[in-house]
Amino acid sequence: MSGDDYFTEIEGHFALRRGTPFVLSAKDWALMKKWRDDGVPLPVVIEAIDAVFEKNEASGRRKVISSLSYCRHAVKELWEERRELLVGSGESLPEESPVAAIEALAAELESSGSEAARSFALPLRALAGERSVPKIEERLIELEHEMIEAILRSLPAEGSSSLRRQVSRVLGEAKLDEKTRARTEEANLRRAVRERFGLPRLTLFR
Numbered sequence: 001m002s003g004d005d006y007f008t009e010i011e012g013h014f015a016l017r018r019g020t021p022f023v024l025s026a027k028d029w030a031l032m033k034k035w036r037d038d039g040v041p042l043p044v045v046i047e048a049i050d051a052v053f054e055k056n057e058a059s060g061r062r063k064v065i066s067s068l069s070y071c072r073h074a075v076k077e078l079w080e081e082r083r084e085l086l087v088g089s090g091e092s093l094p095e096e097s098p099v100a101a102i103e104a105l106a107a108e109l110e111s112s113g114s115e116a117a118r119s120f121a122l123p124l125r126a127l128a129g130e131r132s133v134p135k136i137e138e139r140l141i142e143l144e145h146e147m148i149e150a151i152l153r154s155l156p157a158e159g160s161s162s163l164r165r166q167v168s169r170v171l172g173e174a175k176l177d178e179k180t181r182a183r184t185e186e187a188n189l190r191r192a193v194r195e196r197f198g199l200p201r202l203t204l205f206r
Contacts, residue, residue, distance in 0.1 A: 005142075005145065006032070006042055010049070013187065015188075016188060027068075027069060044078055049068075049071050052074045082205065098131070102124060102125060105200060108199070120143055123143060133204060137203060148194075151193055152193065166192055167185050
């Protein structure tokens, strides 16, 4: 997975939870780079962001979460907890046995309503021979991007346009530079496709 993909997903999800697009600060980018360099899986970051916003909404105070820094401790705690649970469960660590998780993902794709998605079950199963979780995670993100593109190409023109209009409505008329808008639209379009077809996020960390 490229840094751009990792950052795009986080940026798009954070903007979605805020309800308004925004431009990441240099501090935000440095924090995302640290998460990626430390090997924190993208799904863990996404889950932690959700937890921060849900806690804020439940508190009734509804303070404005204007920076990824608000999620720093949640990401750290969730990743430590997830790793501790894996170690203490008595089961095989993903590093040792990723086959079951890969097979579960492939089975979900095969049972989906999208023929394009079903066709990715085979290349997904091919990852079972790889023993490194970081390498598997990188390839899973690549496969997910390829799968989303294949699904969009397979849709009738109106179906694809409808999804893109849905994403545009989320962004509204916010004033964003071209690159920021493109990154945010891309992340939210992938999310909209997953939700439309009930597809899993391709990751070992679920």
